[in-house]
Amino acid sequence: MKIAVDAMGGDFAPHNIVAGVVEALREQNRITRLFLVGDTPRIEAELAKLGPRDPRLEIVHATEIIAMDDPPVQAVRRKKDSSMCRAIDIVKRGDADAILSAGNTGALLTAAHLKLRTLEGVDRPGLACLIPSPDNVFVLMDAGANLEPHPINLVQYAVMGSLYSRQIVGYKKPRVAVFSLGTEEMKGNELTLEAHRLLKLSDLNFVGNIDGHDLFANVADVIVADAFVGNAVLKACESTARLIGRYLKEELKKNPIRILGAFLARGAFNAIKRKADPDEYGGAILLGVNGICIKAHGASSPKAVKNALRIAVECVEGQFNEHIVEEIKKLHDKLQQTKSA
Amino acid sequence: MKIAVDAMGGDFAPHNIVAGVVEALREQNRITRLFLVGDTPRIEAELAKLGPRDPRLEIVHATEIIAMDDPPVQAVRRKKDSSMCRAIDIVKRGDADAILSAGNTGALLTAAHLKLRTLEGVDRPGLACLIPSPDNVFVLMDAGANLEPHPINLVQYAVMGSLYSRQIVGYKKPRVAVFSLGTEEMKGNELTLEAHRLLKLSDLNFVGNIDGHDLFANVADVIVADAFVGNAVLKACESTARLIGRYLKEELKKNPIRILGAFLARGAFNAIKRKADPDEYGGAILLGVNGICIKAHGASSPKAVKNALRIAVECVEGQFNEHIVEEIKKLHDKLQQTKSA
Incomplete structure (x- = not known):
């Protein structure tokens, strides 16, 4: 299968994106080609740090970047040569099965909806x-x-x-x-x-x-x-989790006894952090469009990018969108029957 | 000022309600009369435990109770002699300035809206x-x-x-x-x-x-x-705060070192609990109805009831609803001017 990745989207792009992609390629032999879309010199520079290049990687140059705070609709309309739009274009042309971006969420939703269109029977993604x-x-x-x-x-x-x-x-x-x-x-x-x-x-x-x-x-x-x-x-x-984390940090530092207590109990705090680790699930998925479209968290670590790519692979392999079309059809038939009954 | 209290609403009624009311009367000399509405024998029994009776207290008997899981609209329509409806009726008649209940939220919102009606200029509470x-x-x-x-x-x-x-x-x-x-x-x-x-x-x-x-x-x-x-x-x-609390409890018990750490740091955990103490603010207020209507949390402690009554007193004393009517009028005048400009 083939995957297109927006190398320039996200708070730590292209570094974390490229590093995550390289890790994913090591684990996923089902990926036959991976398009890294963005500024070629910057992508090359990241790749150079990461050892011998995987032959399945292909850099697709794009001159623009959609910023995290760009107004989505305008950005998609104006920045036609952005890494995000170009990555989606690859899926649109049928040259890739999935697109992944950690960039501007609104822009990704807009561009994916506009360019990929919805699956048969799906009204809105x-x-x-x-x-x-x-x-x-x-x-x-x-x-x-x-x-x-x-x-x-x-x-x-x-x-x-x-x-x-x-x-x-x-x-x-x-x-x-x-x-x-x-x-x-x-x-x-x-x-x-x-x-x-x-x-x-x-x-x-x-x-x-x-x-x-x-x-x-x-x-x-x-x-x-x-x-x-x-x-x-x-x-x-x-927000609530962050607030409690902030309170804990402040309160646990207030005197030497608490500092010692927090030190002894640090395993518990680390375990909780792991339980709520957003990197584990790697992001969100836009369901209902023609193509697998994964939105990784803006602050994605390389691990988060790798896990997001795993989800893309599993969806493509499981013929996920074909199943959606079938099940949506069944749903509408069922609702139609009930109406006429 | 006069306040009507639904003595039977809430998870720990009438005990916590009556206890909170008695505490509030000790602190608030601006309350001249407090109606405790509900099952007289049960209210009497609670009062008997709490020392000499404050002469400002008056029990108003009501034979029914709206349960926490009663469907709101039906409950208000059918249980006309419920403690909640009767307490609101007292405000409706003009015999009290404020009503407090820790009971069924939906029923309280429905009954207060129906019986008290909205303030002049306010479309919806x-x-x-x-x-x-x-x-x-x-x-x-x-x-x-x-x-x-x-x-x-x-x-x-x-x-x-x-x-x-x-x-x-x-x-x-x-x-x-x-x-x-x-x-x-x-x-x-x-x-x-x-x-x-x-x-x-x-x-x-x-x-x-x-x-x-x-x-x-x-x-x-x-x-x-x-x-x-x-x-x-x-x-x-x-939910998130509860979830983190549960994780902390589980993780901090997992081995003797963590248990010791948690013990040493217990002051921090208690401080955080105090910071998020819902009893401190005593509940919510329904704004926009004719009369001050306070919804205390279902699980209110006596302290939460006392604090909720303090809010009722401050609102009545500050002529809060009169100010709402004035300010809403100013708003509408302003919006009207802008429209015609």
Whole structure:
């Protein structure tokens, strides 16, 4: 399989991107070609530090870079020769199966949607994140792609998120829930109430509503929400974790006894950091477009890039998008039957 | 001033409610009468444990209780003799200035909205929460009252939330922000983009968009959002804090060295718990209804009930609702001028 990588996107590009790609090529012999798209001299310089060059690597020159704070739509429209747009173009032409970028999220979502178009039967793509919790790993979707979704979009997310959970996490029958303000069936807004009604008619393993309190309580493996809510929840969780980390650091330094205590207990703090390590799952995936589109975290380490590429490989190999098209068709047939019945 | 308290609502009612009320009466000589509404024998039994009875206390008998998991609308409609409904009725009749309940949130919002009606000029009430962060205390609103808000509702929340921040936190010119997916002005959905536009026209100290990443970064003192998002953010923060607490407990017990370390550093953990103590701010307030309506947390301790009553007293004393009516009128005049200009 062939993969295109935006070498210039992300807070530590091109260094971390190139290093992650080189690590991934060592592990993944299923990748037959990897396009590193961006500023050739800078990519060459990074590669030179990393030993003999893998023959599967091919540098594709691009003169522009979409910055992390560029306005997405304008950036995609104007920076046609950006590393991100060029990488997506390779997939669009059919010369690669997947694209990975750690750059500007909005621009990636826009460019992928515009250039790759949606899969047959999918109305709008959605961004899916894998989130580790103590007793399960769940998919949260949409984390920021589709700002004014209709109920059917949420139902399609549920289908795509379930397939993703099966493919990547390995759950046989992922439990699907709608994110709402409470767990009771009648709680929600117009969007979630109608999505709830439709999901009950589907063949998915639908378990009802979930609210923020039960996020980590192992009650659902796929949680669907509109982009605004999904994005808010993700960022609120990150902010809270950072806040507690800051409090811990401050408080544990306040006197010599606490410093000693923190030193003795340091294994516990490191274990918790590992549990919440975002690098482990390597990023988010835009589901519903023609091609596998992975969004690695802006601050991705080489390890995060490597793991994100592993997800790309598994999706391509598992014919993930072909399964989405099949399952979305089944869903629509089922909903159609119920309507006419 | 006179206050009505739902003695039967909450996870530890009537015990914690009655105990909190008794503590509050000791501190607050501005309360001239306090109605404890609920099952007389059970309230009497709690009071008997707490020493000589304060003469300002009056028990108002109610035969029913709205349970925490009762469907809100039906509960309010059917349980007319519930402690919650009866307590609100006292405010409705003008016999009390404020109502406090730690019971079913949805039922309280429904009953208060239906019975007390909105203040002049306010279209929809919103639930405001005070959230402590390292460098400021901010108001998040709406946390769950108004499920399908219009942009003007968010602008009215901003006015009411600002007044609340001035009244209770003491900020002179609270910074107001719209919760969105990113800090850039053009980021948002139809609701937030239009609210953003209107807020720029207002006289509030509007600082633009905030996203979940900056929640605790001291960039805003009043954050407005639709109920769904506000509720999701609050609960996601709580879930994350609980998750980290659980991880810490598990990891710090794993071997004797860590146990010793945790023991030496215990002061730090206790300090952090105190910083995030929800009892300190005693609950949320429903802004925009005729009467002060305080929702204490379901699991409120006596201290939380006491602090919630302190907020009620400060709002009544500060003629809080009168100020809301004035400021909302000014807002509408200003928006009208801009329109005709």
